[in-house]
Amino acid sequence: PIDANWLDLMFQKGVMKYIDAVGIHGFPGVFDANWEGWEENLNKIKQVFSNHKCKSEIWITEAGFSTWQYDERRQLEEYLKLTSLNVGRFYWYGLKDLDPSMATVDGFHLDEREYHFGMKHSNGNPKMIYRMLEMEPIEKIKEKTWMFQNTNQDTDEKYTLITGGSGFIGTNVAQHYLLLGKPVMIFDNLSKPGVEQNLQWLIEKYGKDVKIEIADIRNEFAVKKAVGNAEQIFHFAAQVALTTSIIDPKNDFDINAMGTLNILNAMTKQQTPPSLVFTSSNKVYGQMEDLDLEVSGSKYLPSDGELNKYGISENRKLEFHSPYGCSKGTADQYVLDFARTFALPATAFRLSCVYGPHQYGTEDQGWVAHFMLNALNGKPLNIYGDGKQVRDLLYVEDLVEAFILAQANISNIAGQPFNIGGGPENALSLINVLEMISKASKKEIDVKYSPWRERDQKYYVSDIRKFELATGWLPKTGVATGLEKLYNWLKNIKEPNLKPSTIKENF
Ligand SMILES: NC(=O)c1ccc[n+]([C@@H]2O[C@H](COP(=O)([O-])OP(=O)(O)OC[C@H]3O[C@@H](n4cnc5c(N)ncnc54)[C@H](O)[C@@H]3O)[C@@H](O)[C@H]2O)c1
Incomplete structure (x- = not known):
């Protein structure tokens, strides 16, 4: 964990002169409910290092995001944040989800969230993070800023809601309304390979009339929010x-x-x-x-x-x-x-x-x-x-x-x-x-x-x-x-x- 006092104690006890790298870990939005952000946490460690004129490296030895609530976009987002940090290295937890029939702690299914940290599902199907990393360099993914900004729905503006709106049929329906100058809300988890290109195309062509919610239809809270301002719905997801x-x-x-x-x-x-x-x-x-x-x-x-x-x-x-x-x-x-x-x-x-x-x-x-x-x-x-x-x-x-x-x-x-x-x-x-x-x-x-x-x-x-x-x-x-x-x-x-x-x- 990230504990500046403990680290300071290690310096006082003389332990740190034998240490080349200090590892910290964090699971933003999963186990760390009051997560302050990587920068904030790293600064705490850097401050202690600076007080003791320490030149050791800082590593992130465990970081991850559980998609237990199907939020694969946020998982990718958290991963990308790590790549921007000035740390010696980071370890991502993990490649594949745990087998659901496997117990994690002492024979108990202790916490559902522990099962969904992978870049792939337990059946081997790649999640969004895996597909994106496989397709493009990290810098290119970061340029897709639209992917990381859900449209603010705290307005009364009405729209046509299209679930699965980045898909084949959804894109064609969206285009119809956008050509008429009518706003659409694309609700899609981008799980189908290739459809992110459809969404990018819609955004580049029709700009702000394309509202986006990268979310999963299984997430009933996200669905409820999206339905709230819809005047009509096409459900394709x-x-x-x-x-x-x-x-x-x-x-x-x-x-x-x-x-x-x-x-x-x-x-x-x-x-x-x-x-x-x-x-x-x-x-x-x-x-x-x-x-x-x-x-x-x-x-x-x-x-x-x-x-x-x-x-x-x-x-x-x-x-x-x-x-x-x-x-x-x-x-x-x-x-x-x-x-x-x-x-x-x-x-x-x-x-x-x-x-x-x-x-x-x-x-x-x-x-x-x-x-x-x-x-x-x-x-x-x-x-x-x-x-x-x-x-x-x-x-x-x-x-x-x-x-x-x-x-x-x-x-x-x-x-x-x-x-x-x-x-x-x-x-x-x-x-x-x-x-x-x-x-x-x-x-x-x-x-x-x-x-x-x-x-x-x-x-x-x-x-x-x-x-x-x-x-x-x-x-x-x-x-x-x-x-x-x-x-x-x-x-x-x-x-x-x-x-x-x-x-x-x-x-
Ligand atoms: N294309 C056809 O010939 C055909 C035939 C029969 C029925 N349909 C139905 O029409 C609809 C649209 O088909 P399409 O051809 O456009 O498919 P598509 O695969 O191109 O589009 C489906 C979209 O839904 C999204 N999606 C998948 N799972 C999701 C989830 N859990 N949460 C949010 N989004 C999710 C995908 O990312 C994709 O963009 C589907 O319901 C399909 O079953 C299509």
Whole structure:
């Protein structure tokens, strides 16, 4: 600990003449409730050194920040502060979170905070600090001052709240309002690699109308604060991939189901609750193994003529497959029920496959952008199954239009779910999409086929008539045009580090 009196005593006792470096430690904001700051604490030590004309070094032998309340931004901030101090060296505690099943002290789970000091989660997933350090030099990270300043919300200014607002869909929605000169509040924990580039882009382009809260949807206090001044909400923040939901179902549930409940609870506390559009998923309908499908050319199509013509409607029975399906489905049902029980102006969009600019797609989620990126970089592509599976593709600008219409018509559509996608007009098999990508990017794509992934739907096309009837909406952008636009965006971006971690771990 930092104890100037004790250090002084060591000088008086003559111990210090054998000491080359004095180590101090501190855990700002975690165990040190009355933390005065590193500078203040170092000055106390330096003063004693100076009194005794001591030239030994000062080291910080333990410092860290626990993300037990999901505040990964603050962890990075505390780390950066250390790099600016004039000390011999510092030791950061630690690289990886403790295994939750492991006891820390005498067989007791003594303090939850002790488990979350790592730069990575216990399952190995990198936290924000790890990803940022891996991507850029420290000085470059420090230049991103926007990342460390949450917008002061102690005003009455109203805004459109977009959770997950740095993500693909969020950035496109934000841009729509910012172009109209309307303020938006981006609430995002920047956990998705690449999305910090979206946020930086929004800030550089639209300046002070972009309000930011780098926070986690699981943090109900932060959510409550953000909802307080919202006049309307788009709730996109989510654990978005089915694959990762299987690896860590609890994390998936906490973010998708509990996170949504946090938003809904905060809404009920408002005298005039803001309106809400939530993005659910077609996965709430499960694998749909009962569909009678036949192969027609390079795609699966339903044998039922009506289904073939219109796609899957909201009348389809819900069947939550996979943890992701369960957590999104739970959130979907909570949104609709809160509209019923608490008369909240809220609706759920069951999205199929959306694509377009600002999508940092990976194999796990955002496959259209992922395909295109691989094509651009001449990398081989892996297709699970036979490539004949069919999806309806929706260009993101068309989705933004649907969102605006939903907010405008919320009193008529509250409590109802809508299947939203490109519809039968924009339904293609993966093989078809690959051909079109190859054309748009003017590149041959090297494709490899792997066995089917568990729970993949062979056919999903949204029946969009219900929303069309309610609002007059129909998608306008054909897939060829949309892919062309995606291509033009992708070829100009700096590819984020979407590959597995590379920081050396010699521990
Ligand atoms: N893109 C699609 O095709 C599609 C399809 C179906 C459903 N959806 C849903 O639409 C929404 C937006 O999708 P997207 O494609 O823009 O995804 P995205 O991954 O680009 O955006 C999600 C954003 O949420 C943020 N986030 C993740 N966990 C968070 C947390 N705990 N707290 C705060 N922020 C967090 C991420 O940093 C990211 O910026 C998601 O809810 C997704 O499930 C998307």
